Amino acid sequence: MPVVSQRSQSVPLSPFRKLIPLADRARAAGKHIYHLNIGQPDIETHPTAVAKFRKLPWQILDYSPSNGIDTYREALRDYYARFDVAVTADEIMITTGGSEAILFFLLACLDPGDEIIIPEPFYANYNGFAHMAGVNVVPITCSIEDGFRLPDPAEFARKITPRTRAIVITNPNNPTGACYSRTALQGLAEIVREHDLYLCADEVYREFSYDTELQSILQLPDLDEHAIIIDSVSKRYSATGARVGALVTRNLTVRESVDRYAKLRLSPPGLGQRLSEIMLQDDGAYLAEVKEDYTARRDTVFQRLQAMPGVYSYKPGGAFLLLRPVSYLR
Ligand SMILES: Cc1ncc(COP(=O)(O)O)c(C=O)c1O
Numbered sequence: 001m002p003v004v005s006q007r008s009q010s011v012p013l014s015p016f017r018k019l020i021p022l023a024d025r026a027r028a029a030g031k032h033i034y035h036l037n038i039g040q041p042d043i044e045t046h047p048t049a050v051a052k053f054r055k056l057p058w059q060i061l062d063y064s065p066s067n068g069i070d071t072y073r074e075a076l077r078d079y080y081a082r083f084d085v086a087v088t089a090d091e092i093m094i095t096t097g098g099s100e101a102i103l104f105f106l107l108a109c110l111d112p113g114d115e116i117i118i119p120e121p122f123y124a125n126y127n128g129f130a131h132m133a134g135v136n137v138v139p140i141t142c143s144i145e146d147g148f149r150l151p152d153p154a155e156f157a158r159k160i161t162p163r164t165r166a167i168v169i170t171n172p173n174n175p176t177g178a179c180y181s182r183t184a185l186q187g188l189a190e191i192v193r194e195h196d197l198y199l200c201a202d203e204v205y206r207e208f209s210y211d212t213e214l215q216s217i218l219q220l221p222d223l224d225e226h227a228i229i230i231d232s233v234s235k236r237y238s239a240t241g242a243r244v245g246a247l248v249t250r251n252l253t254v255r256e257s258v259d260r261y262a263k264l265r266l267s268p269p270g271l272g273q274r275l276s277e278i279m280l281q282d283d284g285a286y287l288a289e290v291k292e293d294y295t296a297r298r299d300t301v302f303q304r305l306q307a308m309p310g311v312y313s314y315k316p317g318g319a320f321l322l323l324r325p326v327s328y329l330r
Helices: 006-010 020-028 047-054 070-081 097-109 125-133 153-159 182-195 252-264 270-280 284-307
Strands: 092-095 115-120 136-141 164-170 198-202 227-232 245-249
Touching (some): 047 270, 070 270, 097 227, 097 245, 153 182, 164 182, 182 198
Parallel strands (some): 115 164
Antiparallel strands (some): 092 245
C-alpha cells in the first residue's frame, strides 16, 4: 500500500474536531451535548442580511479575484475606518476564513525552522498551522492571577533568537478573553521595531470587547511594515460557514508574497463574500444586540463561577470564552 506523508501523521490534530466523534456517540446514546470545544455561536446569522442574500440574482457562480471581490474590500475599508483603522482596499486580502489568513501569513513571512512567539494559552490551531509551515511555536506563559494580561515586553525580548520572525497575539484573546491595552501593544510595537519582526494580531473577536474599546495594532503609529491583522466574519456575524476572512497589512512585500498563495488557490468563497458584503450593511443594530447578549452571558458565567466554592475565576474582557483551569478546582 502506498504510504502517506510523515507530515500528515505528525500534524497536531485540531483539538476542536478531535472531540466530535465522542460527542456524536454520546448524542446517539440520547445525551444532550453542550459544545464547549469549538467557537460555534448559537446566535442567529445576521437575519436581514441572509434574507437579502437569498434574493441575490446570479447565473454563474464564478471565481472571484484571488484577493476578493473589489466592492467587498471597499466596504471592508469603510468598516475598519469605524475602528480608527485607516487602510485602503488594496491593503485588505480576502481569505478562506481567518484560518487561511493564518496559514498564508506563516507561509508568506516565515521559512521552515523560523520561530513565532505566542502568549499562551493560545488558539490551539496555531500549533497545527505552524506545523504545516514548518515553523516553531515559542510560547510565553500568561497567568490567570492577572487575568492573562500580556506579559511584559522584557519577557518577549528574552524569547527572541536569531530564528524569531514574529510575535503573534490574539486580541481579544481566545481562549482567555483577555483584551490588551494600548500601552501593552505599544510595548510589543517597540520590540518588533527594534528586532525587525512582524507583529501579527488575530482580531477575529474585535466586536466583542466588553469593558474597553478594542485597540487594534493597525492604530499604532510607525508599524506599517510590521503589522499584520488576521480577521474573519465567522464570529462577528455568527457566520462560521461563510468561510470568509481577511489578512490586512500595509506592508506591500508581505501582500505580494501572500498574493502568490492566494493566486494558487484561485479564489476565496464567492457566495460567502457576497453574503459578507451584505452583512456589513446596516449591521449596527445586529452587532449591538449580539454584544449585549454576550455581555450578559459573560456576567452570568462569571458570577456563577465566583459563587462556586473552590473555583478561581477572572472576568474576561472580551470574546465569548472564559478559561477555568482544572488545577484550580479543589
Ligand atoms: C482566534 C481565532 N482565530 C481564527 C479562527 C478561525 O476562524 P475562521 O472560522 O474564520 O477560519 C478562530 C476560530 O475559532 C479563532 O478563534
